[in-house]
Amino acid sequence: MKKFNVTGVCIPKEHYMVDIRNKLKQIMDLIARGHYFTINRPRQYGKTTAMYLLANKLRKKDYLVIKMSFEGLSSKSFTDEAIFIKNFVREVKRNLQLRGKENLLQFIEDYQQLSDINDLNYFITDFIREAKQEVVLMIDEVDKSSNNQLFLDFLGMLRTKYLLAKEGEDYTFHNVILAGVHDVKNLKLKLRSDEEEKFNSPWNIAVKFKVEMSFDVAEISSMLRDYKKDRKAEMNVQILAEEIYYYTSGHPYLVSKLAKIIDEELEKTNWDKSDVQQAVKVLLNERNTNFESLIKNIENNKDLHQLIYKIIVEGEELTYNLDNPIIELGELHGILKNENGIVKVHNKIYEQRIYNYLSSKLETTLDMTAYNYKDNFIKKNGDLDFEKVLNKFQLFIKEQYSSQDKEFLERKGRLIFLAFIKPIINGRGFDFKEVQISEEKRLDIVITYLDKKYIVELKIWRGEKYHQKGLEQLGNYLDTQNVEQGYLVSFDFNQNKEYKQEKIEQGDKEIFAIWV
Template sequence: MKEFNVTGVCIPEKHYMVNIDSKLEQLIELVNKGNYFTINKPRQYGKTTAMYLLAKELRKKDYLVIKMSFEGISSKVFSDETLFINSFLREIKRNLKLRQKEKLLKFIEANDDLDTINDLNYFITDFIMEADKKVVMMIDEVDKSSNNQLFLDFLGVLRNKYLLAKEGEDYAFHSVILAGVHDIKNLKLKFRTDEERKYNSPWNIAVDFKIDMHFNIREISTMLKEYKNDKSAQMNIKEIAEEIYYYTSGHPFLVSKLAKIIDEELEQLKWTKGTIRNAVKFLLTEQNTNFSTLIKNIENNEDLYQLIYKIIMEGEKITYNLDNPIIEQGQLYGILKNDNGLIKIHNRIYEQRIYNYLSSKLETSVDMSTYNYRDSFITKEGYLDFEKILNKFQLFFKEQYSKKDKEFLERNGRLIFLAFIKPIINGKGFDFKEVQISEEKRLDVVITYLDRKYVVELKIWRGEKYHQKGLAQLTDYLNKQNVDQGYLISFNFNKNKNYQQKEIQREGKNIFAIWV
């Protein structure tokens, strides 16, 4: 019985998988051309699966593929030349045994007395000549060893052989494929100190890796089609694929994870847009290594933290420029992406997880319990009394934050509301936020509680002209969400502000507005 897989390599015979034939064709083309390259993508991005499937296809084309991973090799191996060489040879032997290459095995056993990198250099030449076919070297998880000189020396050997082979002066691997989070061409910046070597990467022979490893809507559909046929599930494949892509932006782990949750946790065979939203809600409450890594990478880098805060809480327009090391690091970790020349959080699920993380930090630092006790905001029918929530938030803000400095409030006002609302909806509700990049820099929050939607717009007061503009935008957003009642919170940081509430009628929509 097949299942969705989110850990390790995906096997077509065992797992429901996205069809990545188009990506494999591009990878094979790189190999056919004899290119050296690195598949550098964030963790859980399908690198290992791509390497596995690529190796299978290359073997069908009569390449000799030597495939290994540095993940299972002791770090001690990378501290000594002889240990490294012996381990490297063992991995080659393992590959040859699995493929029953007895002739090459005997050759290695007769020539395995190697002590130095220079010995390994000559051995590779002899091995490739003996193989009498194109040899492709594939190494996964190269990051494990990439911060030491021995690894760089090894890359230097491969580079030198590649260049000499081009001149007909040596034999080299036909293609070398490395996989890891980092682009090996840039790893030197992490630990080299002398300027000359800092900019002379031993891997500058590698071509840029430009293959898009995201899953597009068409590719996601292939996985859903297989599952639908196998399980007799009910779904509009195109609609569901679009909805999954809407939340994940095609992130391989998140795509498979949502499907796995629906199949195994929600146990539903009728997939609708509501099913996807429920799976997103479930996922956002779950702890997993992907989310742990996401938050750790933000926590451990103050500059990246501040950049992300500006983007998602303040709606700042920041130009995408990979020459900026903070932006480069954010993309390296899979947190940021280029969205028409501006930086954006990679996907909506990450965005929501980061919102929750930021609001939780604030929630645990401020006692709100006397203001946001959940039961006091529930109607007899079990729904939210949202006007009462906003009135109480206004009181809380007035009593607890009125004396805070303007800069703090401008930066944190919207986050304070998110922290305030969280305990009220927790368990039965789900809040989804979208930053609207415009002059208003507004944050729209759509809260689903039971079967009702509550649309709230949060923005900074900038005068009546912008207020009317904001009302028009909120009205338009209410139409998109197909609801007639909306809510508006205007954060007014003028000294002589008035804490007021107002019922506003606009184009058939009811808007309850408060000023704090």
């Protein structure tokens, strides 16, 4: 029986997979034109699977595919020419053995010994002539070698051969396809320990790879249809695909991971939207290499950390510009994306994980235990007494933050609330954030606790006019969520502010509001 796969290459006979025929067609068009290119996308973004499926497709069209990965090669392989060339030729032979190319194997056996890049240059020329068919070189995991001179020499040799072949003065690969996180058209290389890093461009012959590797709703649907047919399940594929896309923005790993959780951990066969939401909750509470990489990349770069904080906590709307190295770095690691010219966190699951990470770091620095002890907020029927939660939060701010803390509270207020609420709902509840970019830069939090939903809007007080507008927006949001009561927390930084509570009728909705 097939399974959902989130590790390594996906095999059609073994795994439920998204139908990426349209993506492969676009890549095949690049190959037919003889282009060289790099599939540069974040880790766990389907590059290896795409290369596997592409190689199979090319072989059926009578291309000779030489497919290898730099992942398994030792570091020494990229510092010693002779070792690198030996390993490269060995990988070529492995491909030929698997395809039964005895004539080409004999050609390699009879060839003179190779000791440097220049020897490899002439070997490739003779090999291509002997092959008598179009040869495609595919190299996965090129990032491992991208910071050393030998790799640049190798690319430079391929570049020269490509240009000469175009002039009819040499023979070379019909295509060279590299796969990795970085676009090797622009490499940073430190040639000597006392030199600054320099940009090198030995690969400017490569065309821009524009194929969208994330999955759209139709592609996600193809995977779910396969599952539905195989398991004879009852499920609305379109609605489920839209819900999965809503949380993942089509990130390949996250799409497959949610499906895997529903199938194997929740043990559901007939899926509905609530199963997707439960899978999101399970995913956000687990450790995995994808999330570890996400947080590590934010922790390791102060400027990226600050940019992401501005976007998801302060609600800043920043213009997308790929020339900005911080935005470029965030996009390189799959954290940020360009959404209609605005910089956004790539998907809602990443947003939520980052919120949890930021609020947890703040929680460890604040002493809230006298205020947010969970049992104090649970009603006799097990429901959450959310008005009591807000009143206690108001008391916490009033008693713990004086006027001298205004600047800290203005920067951290919303995170403080998230840190305050977390221990109360932990275990039985789930909170999801939705940044609303508006004049108020409000933050909506949808909290599910048992089977009830609590919607809280956090915003900075900017006067009665914006307050009324915010109430209207919250009322509309309650409508979309089919909830009758909402909650509003206004952070008021005026010196003469009043800590107050108020119940407000907004149309047919009731809103409980506090000011802190």
